[in-house]
Amino acid sequence: MENGSLPMFWDFEFTFEVMPSLLGGLWVTVQLTLIGYLIALTLGLLIAIVRRVPILGSVVHFVMEFIRTTPLIIQVVFVFFLLPASLAIPLLGDVPITAFTVGVVVLGIHYAAYTAEVYRSGIEGVAKGQWEAARALSLPTSRTWGAIVLPQAIRKVIPALGNYLISMFKDTPLLFAIGVAELLTRAQRIGSESFRMMEAITLVGVLFLLVSIPSAIVIRRLEKRYVAV
Amino acid sequence: MSPSDTPENTTAPGGGNSGEAPAEGPLIVFDQVVKRFGDLTVLDHLDFSVAHGERVTLIGPSGSGKTTILRLLMTLEKVTEGHIWIDGEPFSHMPRGNGLVPAGETYLRMKRKRIGMVFQQFNLFPNMSVRKNIMEAPVHVLGVSKDEAAQKAEELLDLVGLGDKIDAHPTQLSGGQQQRVAIARALAMSPEILLLDEVTSALDPELVTGVLDVLREVAENTDITMLCVTHEMGFARDVSHRVLMFDQGRIAEEGHPDQIFGDPRQERTKSFLKSVLENGH
Numbered sequence: 016m017e018n019g020s021l022p023m024f025w026d027f028e029f030t031f032e033v034m035p036s037l038l039g040g041l042w043v044t045v046q047l048t049l050i051g052y053l054i055a056l057t058l059g060l061l062i063a064i065v066r067r068v069p070i071l072g073s074v075v076h077f078v079m080e081f082i083r084t085t086p087l088i089i090q091v092v093f094v095f096f097l098l099p100a101s102l103a104i105p106l107l108g109d110v111p112i113t114a115f116t117v118g119v120v121v122l123g124i125h126y127a128a129y130t131a132e133v134y135r136s137g138i139e140g141v142a143k144g145q146w147e148a149a150r151a152l153s154l155p156t157s158r159t160w161g162a163i164v165l166p167q168a169i170r171k172v173i174p175a176l177g178n179y180l181i182s183m184f185k186d187t188p189l190l191f192a193i194g195v196a197e198l199l200t201r202a203q204r205i206g207s208e209s210f211r212m213m214e215a216i217t218l219v220g221v222l223f224l225l226v227s228i229p230s231a232i233v234i235r236r237l238e239k240r241y242v243a244v
Numbered sequence: 245m246s247p248s249d250t251p252e253n254t255t256a257p258g259g260g261n262s263g264e265a266p267a268e269g270p271l272i273v274f275d276q277v278v279k280r281f282g283d284l285t286v287l288d289h290l291d292f293s294v295a296h297g298e299r300v301t302l303i304g305p306s307g308s309g310k311t312t313i314l315r316l317l318m319t320l321e322k323v324t325e326g327h328i329w330i331d332g333e334p335f336s337h338m339p340r341g342n343g344l345v346p347a348g349e350t351y352l353r354m355k356r357k358r359i360g361m362v363f364q365q366f367n368l369f370p371n372m373s374v375r376k377n378i379m380e381a382p383v384h385v386l387g388v389s390k391d392e393a394a395q396k397a398e399e400l401l402d403l404v405g406l407g408d409k410i411d412a413h414p415t416q417l418s419g420g421q422q423q424r425v426a427i428a429r430a431l432a433m434s435p436e437i438l439l440l441d442e443v444t445s446a447l448d449p450e451l452v453t454g455v456l457d458v459l460r461e462v463a464e465n466t467d468i469t470m471l472c473v474t475h476e477m478g479f480a481r482d483v484s485h486r487v488l489m490f491d492q493g494r495i496a497e498e499g500h501p502d503q504i505f506g507d508p509r510q511e512r513t514k515s516f517l518k519s520v521l522e523n524g525h
């Protein structure tokens with residue numbers, strides 16, 4: 016910067032210069048969101064089912080309650096900096112313990128605590144008569160869940176689950192705290208190196224909007240389609 | 245069937261000793277069955293039995309325990325005291341050592357396959373087509389091939405007069421049609437015992453006849469043992485061999501339908517029948 020004063024106008028050249036790096040960051044953000052969401056969807060479903068098991072269910076409920084009542088950023092930092100590697104390795108197997116893997120796993124588990132509640136409400140919304148009809152037909156437990164209860168429960172909660180996809184996407188910048196090379200982390204680095212923080216951060220906002228607005232529209236559509244039934 | 249058909253003791257239920265063919269004893273035996281919900285005693289040391297192929301109608305005022313009896317047989321509820329026997333074998337209980345213990349899930353799963361139930365609210369699976377509703381249990385419980393189950397589903401739908409609805413979803417059907425599908429679904433398991441709990445009382449009046457006609461046909465053309473809770477007295481009179489009048493968890497009166505409906509002896513039966521008539525059923 017020639018004079019050290021704040022730039023007063025938008026620098027397009029700079030924008031093009033940093034775009035590849037920011038798009039790379041966006042790609043990392045999208046990956047974090049999608050993989051984390053996949054974890055949240057499957058783990059949450061598992062938790063919702065396990066919660067119906069007498070004792071184990073209460074234990075799981077307590078842990079989920081704990082996860083929901085502490086901030087995500089604390090969980091991420093705690094796991095990344097304080098969880099001994101010896102503990103993380105058996106959990107993750109051969110997956111290298113990078114900031115990305117820790118970030119995506121913690122994000123997924125954190126949101127599983129929420130999706131589990133969503134699934135649970137969906138499962139509870141399935142009429143008692145459905146369970147009774149399944150029992151009257153002697154259907155095995157696996158069919159009762161897999162063919163009757165879950166298809167009806169999940170259908171009802173698709174919109175709610177969709178909203179968590181957007182929430183997760185918006186929460187990924189928290190992984191900045193452990194240095195995951197997502198969008199905000201990169202923008203911050205670029206901004207502080209070039210002293211053009213305004214462009215960098217504005218671009219983060221714009222890129223986020225470019226993804227979240229279309230996603231929101233798609234999810235509203237899903238909502239219309241599934242909620243009515 | 246007289247009260248003496250009920251077993252004297254729990255070790256030789258249904259009067260069936262080892263030398264006898266099983267068909268000779270009663271199919272269903274309630275032996276001193278008590279059912280309580282908390283402090284509320286719904287069934288109070290109830291004794292009754294039902295013969296193979298017999299069709300019994302259960303009547304009685306609201307809360308007298310009719311639904312509870314069917315739900316005990318469908319294993320949707322557990323007895324508090326007493327025993328239920330099916331075909332001379334323990335049903336609510338299972339043998340353990342020299343005695344009987346409350347039946348476990350695995351035991352119940354094995355035993356209840358021969359029992360089917362049709363509910364007041366139909367309870368079809370809304371996420372499946374009519375065809376899938378009917379095929380589900382034969383394929384996944386009895387291990388019937390899909391082709392065979394699909395063919396059976398078609399036959400049963402023809403029987404209940406809904407052959408053209410095989411690909412419809414339950415939500416696209418009227419209540420009466422849904423109930424007829426539910427009957428077909430229960431029949432697809434070839435049950436020996438069919439439990440019918442006020443299967444027409446959720447229906448608009450003009451749809452009742454269609455469902456009852458289907459059941460009349462089932463009664464006429466099969467030897468399925470039927471336990472039927474209904475307020476449709478004409479239907480009960482036509483199809484049942486015996487009527488049980490319940491009051492406060494006990495049998496107040498029992499007899500041939502012509503006697504119960506034409507010449508009731510107990511005051512409670514008389515007043516109950518009067519109230520049913522007045523309510524327009």
Ligand SMILES: Nc1ncnc2c1ncn2[C@@H]1O[C@H](COP(=O)(O)OP(=O)(O)OP(=O)(O)O)[C@@H](O)[C@H]1O
Pocket residue numbers: 281284286304305306307308309310311312313
């Ligand atoms: N799960 C339950 N918990 C508590 N009470 C129950 C339960 N199920 C039934 N009851 C009570 O048991 C009694 C008998 O109920 P049941 O449904 O067997 O009566 P019913 O003869 O079928 O009556 P209706 O003609 O109204 O259908 C009622 O007082 C009912 O409130």
Ligand SMILES: [Mg+2]
Pocket residue numbers: 310311312442
């Ligand atoms: Mg009832």
